Amino acid sequence: xxxxxxxxxxxxxxxxxxxxxxxxxxxxxxxxxxxxxxxxxxxxxxxxxxxxxxxxxxxxxxxxxxxxxxxxxxxxxxxxxxxxxxxxxxxxxxxxx
Numbered sequence: 001x002x003x004x005x006x007x008x009x010x011x012x013x014x015x016x017x018x019x020x021x022x023x024x025x026x027x028x029x030x031x032x033x034x035x036x037x038x039x040x041x042x043x044x045x046x047x048x049x050x051x052x053x054x055x056x057x058x059x060x061x062x063x064x065x066x067x068x069x070x071x072x073x074x075x076x077x078x079x080x081x082x083x084x085x086x087x088x089x090x091x092x093x094x095x096x097x
Contacts (some may be wrong), residue, residue, distance in 0.1 A: 002067045011078050028056035029090050 013021075014035065020028035050069050057065050 007089070011080075011081055017082075024093070026093055027089075029086055029093065032086045033083065034091060035080055037088060039079050040076065040083060043072060043079060047072050066076065 017032060020032060047069070050065060050072065054062070054065050054069070
């Protein structure tokens with residue numbers, strides 16, 4: 001979804017996430033997996049709404065809707081990368097235990 005090949009290098013962490021990365025507590029890992037799954041579900045619903053209602057916007061406003069769509073898709077991709085990070089952390093912990 002994201003055309004920027006280095007976007008992951010600039011991913012914004014949520015409050016408390018950096019500490020969880022440092023500590024690596026399995027409970028924290030599960031917490032962040034849940035948080036990112038919830039956020040992705042929320043963004044998916046927003047993207048679906050944008051897609052389904054795009055045609056009902058007057059032509060003068062469609063560019064704004066297109067911009068929203070692009071922003072939400074980038075945000076979705078960022079959240080997906082963060083979820084993938086935490087899923088990988090969970091797998092790594094299972095393998096090392």
